Amino acid sequence: MDEKKNALEALKVEIERKEKRTILSFDAFLELTRNDPQRVLRNIFQLFHDMVRSSVVRGEDEYPDDPESIGFVEHDCSKLFVEGMDSPFFVDRLFANRFVRQVESLRQGSQQNKMHVFRGPHGCGKSTFMNNLLRAFEKYTDTKDGQSFEIFWEIDESQFSSKNGEVCISPKIIEVSCPSHDHPLLIIPKHYRVDFLAELLSFSEDMPKEMSAKMAEFRYRISHEKEYEWVFREEACTICKSLFWSLFNKLNSIERVLSMIKVRTYQFDRRLGEGISVFNPGDRLMEEICLSDKQIQERLDQIFGANLVKYVFSPHAKTNNGIYVLMDIKGANKGRLLDLHNVISEGVHKVGVDGIEERINSLVFVLMNPEDEKVIKDENMESLHERMEYKNVSYVMEVGTEVKVYYSIFGRPTDEKFLPRVLENFAKIIISSRMNADCKSLKDWIEDIKKYKKCCDESGFLLRMEIYSGVIPSWLLEEDRRKFTAQVRRKLVVEAENEGQSGFSGRESIEMFGEFLSRCGGKDKLITMSDVAGYFKHRIGKERRDRIPANFIDSLVGLYDYTVLSEVKEALYFYNKKQIRKDILNYLCAINYDPGSRAKCKYTGDEVEVTVEFLKLMGSYITGKDMRDSDALSFARDVQRRYIELLAQDRDREIIETELYEELFNSYVKNLKEKVLQPFVKNDNFREAVKLFGTKEFDTFDTRLKEHVSYMIKNLVEKFHYTEQGAKEICLYVVDGKIAEKFS
Helix, strand or coil, rough: CHHHHHHHHHHHHHHHHHHCCCCCHHHHHHHHHHHHHHHHCHHHHHHHHHHHHHHCCCCCCCCCCCCCCCCCCCCCCHHHHCCCCCCCCCCCHHHHHHHHHHHCCCHHHHHHHHHHEECCCCCHHHHHHHHHHHHHHHHHCCCCCCCCCEEEEEEEEHHHHHCCEEEEECCEEEECCCCCCCCCHCCCHHHHHHHHHHCCCCCCCCHHHHHHHHHHHHHHHHCCCCHHHHHHHCCCCCHHHHHHHHHHHHHHHHHHHHCCCEEEEEEEECCCCCCCEEECCCCCCCCCCCEECHHHHHHHHHCCCCCCCCCCCHHHHHHCEEEEEEECCCCCHHHHHHHHHHHHHEEEEEEECCEEEECCCCCCEEECCHHHHHHHHHHCCCHHCCEEECCCCCCCCCCHHHHHHHHHCCHHHHHHHHHHCCHHHHHHHHHHHCCCCCCCCHHHHHCCHHHCCCCCCCCCCHHHHHHHHCCCCCCCCHHHHHHHHHHHHHHHHHHCCCCCCCCHHHHHHHHHHHHHHHCCCCCCCECCHHHHHHHHCCCCCCHHHHHCCCHHHHHHHHHHHHHHHHHHHHHHHHHHHHHHHHCCCCCHHHHCCCCCCCEEEECCCCCECCCCCHHHHHHHHCCCCCCCCHHHHHHHHEEEEEEEEHHHHHCCCCCCHHHHHHHHHHHHHHHHHHCCCCCCCCCCHHHHHHHHHCCCCHHCCCCCHHHHHHHHHHHHHHHCCHHHHHHHHHHHHHHCCHHHHHHC
């Protein structure tokens, strides 16, 4: 029994600590306002903005020194849409940047007369997005940082005489809630509010210096910034306004009136429809309702006289200074959308037969499929259309985000079944189906995309995917890198907002990935790029295959093959840096002399015999091309010209620290790597050694061959994040697939 009693007592203490609403006198509320005006003086738009700002973590700019940056950075929205959610919603960089920009605009007063429409195709996750957003908002408003406040009244009957002049016998406190959740400051009559706030937020001599500075800053903001216009423009609801003046007329004392005003935290509760009202298409459309409370109305009539204070309101009042959501414009939600027209445009709703004006100021969200726009056109509601602020909710357009979706459904260990980048390439094929074939901004930027055929597809899908992920590919030529200006980037991002409206939906993508895993995930070998290409080419129906851009899979395989070939070459190649350095410095000496001369290099101390053969050999190492005599001499003259210009500009600078030396060194190394596989690709012993690496049989191979294979496997693991099994398999993929010959 003691355990039961202790459990109940602990529950009581915990619930009362967390759930009991704070109730303040009006005087205490004003003190709170003075001490923390920025937190207290917020309407729903500012509150929602602060919720998002506190939940979203802005990432660092990957290119901080880039003067053409447009701030297209990664925003971590997991607190809003993933953490603690039953159905996580993963946002890509494009959507996150759109959403954050939209929320930033909510602080402005001009946004208060708009519907915020999130438009997207079936299966893009609109409902999940909205449900998670509302849940995050409810959680935020349960914290101190997320508190907002509302009026309620405690009317003391003992303050009034009965009709015959006698004080009421057995007086009671009448509690009157404000159904419109008015902000307490609005009870101050509008034409007195400017002077009242100026006095409330004034300085005092004993105020700390830091607090004085913050107060001065906020006084400026509230006087000049549009987000605070509501403080001076809006009025209390008709119920609170009538109560205020009726009490004043009865009591002839503002102080006594204000003593009956209490302030409590505004509790947002979607299930009760308080502060958040969400309507699905199947929710029955109610006829116009005039709500009231008979008991409260009778008590008010006894004090003030019949109908002097009318306690009537509409269901819209419950979401005044709150959030109103329509989930798809179908069924009964068509009528609700049209009903919102006056509420949005004028901020006014008529209540009851007397036509009482109820002021409504809600944050309105609408979810809409593309075909739902027909409702607005059919009803000739062009003025309503102008009130709609559209933002697209697209299918995922970022590879990393698509992979996160797979992890959330199938678990993180899924990645261990794939060779590196193969899982990402599965996602790229899915995303390619969602992209527009024609991209004007890309064509204006790069006229001939075919020059990147080793790195990109002919339509630039892969390049755009990189950019949508915030990456500027290293393989871009310098001329195109220079042309990648802020204006070009903005155009690409803006044009991307119209993508992701067709292709494989989120549901289809998950279904296909699950099917692919069941086919290929149970093998002893890791999943390869050949498995992925084979699935999309031969294992899905024609209707689905036709959604994948023509030749995209072949281009993707080509890029993958080129990349893994480069990795294997890099892993296999080890070079003598000291010798390459000496070769480059001797060449920079030789180009200043005629063939047939002998010269001593001041950098190395070596005596260099300047011959055409030497210039041809070094020229081919640096350029990667076979050279004729004339080509070698011409190339040497070009390098000499740059060398002379370099010396003229800065004689004191070390030659090995210059861009010219670095360029020659990197080219030399790169072209040496190109030929590193040639001794091995047709060597059966090499293939067998790779296959048997890690076994006793590996020790039977030649010492030099074992050194090469061991060095290569080690580098693939350490530099390119393969497992030992993955390193062996990718080598065999390169050898058996004759990848080196493909790019010879």
